[in-house]
Amino acid sequence: MTARIRVLLVDDQSLIRIGFRLVLEAEPDIEVVGEAADGADAIAQATAVQPDVVLMDVRMPGVDGIAATDAIVQRHPGIRVLVLTTFDLDEYAFGAIRAGASGFLLKDAERHELVSAVRAVHRGDAVLAPRVTRALLDHVASLPAAASASASEASDDDPAADLTERERDVFLAIAQGLNNAEIAERLFLSESTVKTHVGRVLAKLQVRDRIHAVILAHRLGIAGTDDGSRVR
Structure with a gap:
């Protein structure tokens, strides 16, 4: 059980x-x-x-x-x-x-x-109502870097530099608010494989979970959420 x-x-x-x-x-x-x-x-x-x-x-x-x-x-x-x-x-x-x-x-x-x-x-997913996604990202983006940066964000180096091409694809999909099933459908992967990739992406980026990955992507200028997206 x-x-x-x-x-x-x-x-x-x-x-x-x-x-x-x-x-x-x-x-x-x-x-x-x-x-x-x-x-x-x-x-x-x-x-x-x-x-x-x-x-x-x-x-x-x-x-x-x-x-x-x-x-x-x-x-x-x-x-x-x-x-x-x-x-x-x-x-x-x-x-x-x-x-x-x-x-x-x-x-x-x-x-x-x-x-x-x-x-x-x-x-291990993040929960954020669709109507607050944009407000949160705008709020974080308006803060001084030191106020919202994680260890990886504070680095002078690109925190995404160590990602493989496939992991970058997964990172982009996370930034757009897709869940594992949707990422699997988009990238023609199994959900278990996506779960593995997500874990590696979060570890390499040194972010706690998907919501902090979305915030990091937004700060890096990576294509992310729009007003209708959701993080979950």
Whole structure:
């Protein structure tokens, strides 16, 4: 039997945590392993229960979701953080993305959107609503390089220089918001082969996941998303 996805819920409103728990625990492949009401507790709980995915509210008293996200991804690289926000143009949510979150989800998302987002983040994809893709990229592009650059972005060298021709094709497809199935169809490859290529691309670029690959592609001027694209 496949292990269930272990989820940590972080929100300062108990009713929201209860609602998310009810939705997620109705799924046979998802298990809620802990809850936290603030960022400091989230950091402690992440260490204690080792979740696969953290559903992270960003606007909390004390240690906010940005600081908590940064601490969790730095200490536990295998844990994925999915940010919860009330507004789709939320500076806090953008900050959490820069801190290492794998995407963000609006709190008014439909039940199936929440479940799908948790599964997507767990398998290494990124989650970002289509209506926010352009806003996020424009926001990141407007920042000073030091504010949003990863180790690879900060380098004077082209971080994509070590990619093979096929890996460059995959990188371009990621930048355009395609998922593995769509990349496989475009490049006439199997999904398992695409998954392998995606892993190599992310490793060579030194980016955490697909959303950060899209941001890097945008900063490099590589053909990327348009207003109707999606990262998932």
